[in-house]
Amino acid sequence: MNCQRCQGMMVEERIFTQQGGSRISRCLLCGDIIDTRVIFNRDRYQIRFHEAEAEKAYQDRLRLSA
Numbered sequence: 001m002n003c004q005r006c007q008g009m010m011v012e013e014r015i016f017t018q019q020g021g022s023r024i025s026r027c028l029l030c031g032d033i034i035d036t037r038v039i040f041n042r043d044r045y046q047i048r049f050h051e052a053e054a055e056k057a058y059q060d061r062l063r064l065s066a
């Protein structure tokens, strides 16, 4: 697995937080850390982005039909 930011090599590590143990991937080059929560947040960001795009397209359609 390569880093999404710099394409560097990722290593798997186990971290322990108050919520319990978690498996993460850390980039050896830029230090970017990916865990399931980060991936989840990125997905949410993508969804918000798509919603904004859809809203803009909807507004454009309204303007055209007016």
Ligand SMILES: [Zn+2]
Binding pocket: 003, 004, 005, 006, 007, 008, 027, 028, 029, 030, 031, 032
């Ligand atoms: Zn990286």
